[in-house]
Amino acid sequence: MRYRLCLPLAASLACLPAYAVxxxxVEQVQKLAYPDATAYRTQDVALSLAQMQQVEKLAGLPARSVNWHVIGAYNGDKLLGYLVLDDVIGKFELISYAVALNPDASIRQVEILTYRESHGGEIRLPAWRRQFTGKSASTGGLTLGGGIAGISGATLSASHLTDGVRRIAAIAQVVLRP
Known part of the structure; x- marks a missing residue:
């Protein structure tokens, strides 16, 4: 009898949106993006003024920061790619994400690490994130509506994440590509 009263309460709590999930x-996304990696080496990349201008020209938006934290994934001495961690604003809160890049600066995959908004979590859907795969700053197609489909109800999250990925692709093109 007593538990019958708890069911409606439990059901209503289950419907509440999750915040800051x-x-x-970082370790999980490294293994997910580069399952064959035997080592990860971190490096801090500092962009020069000329590189920041190149990034802005390629991405169509400011480089935003001089300093970037990059993780190289290796199998022995062979470079498998780079992982770049970043945050963008969704509507009000930060979205933490990672962009895995191939050695040629093309995008390998995009993963959401932490999502703090009450709405717009659809950007976590694998089908939406797969749109970035294989694209690079030099090939284009990294704009919302110009290669990346928008998401109704997640307009700002999708737009800001797309801009962030495009910025990282430009940085990879300018600084990381051999």
Missing amino acids: QYLS
Whole structure:
């Protein structure tokens, strides 16, 4: 009898949106993006003024920061790619994400690490994130409506994440590509 009163309460709590959900740690995204990696080496990349201008020209938006934290994934001495971690504003809160890049600066995959908004979580859908795969700053197609489809109800999250990925693709093109 007593538990019958708890069911409606439990059901109503289950419908509440989740805030600040961490989906992946850095270690998990490393293994997910580069399953064959035997080592990860971090490096801090500092952009020069000329590189920042190149990034802005390629991405169509400011480089935003001089300093970037990059993780190289290796199998022995062979470079498998780079992982770049970043945050963008969704509507009000930060979205933490990672862009895995191939050695040629093309996008390998995009993963959401932490999502803090009450709405717009559809950007976590694998089908939406797969749109970035294989694209690079030099090939284009990294704009919302110009290669990346928008998401109704997640307009700002999708737009800001797309801009962030485009910025990282430009940085990879300018600084990381051999």
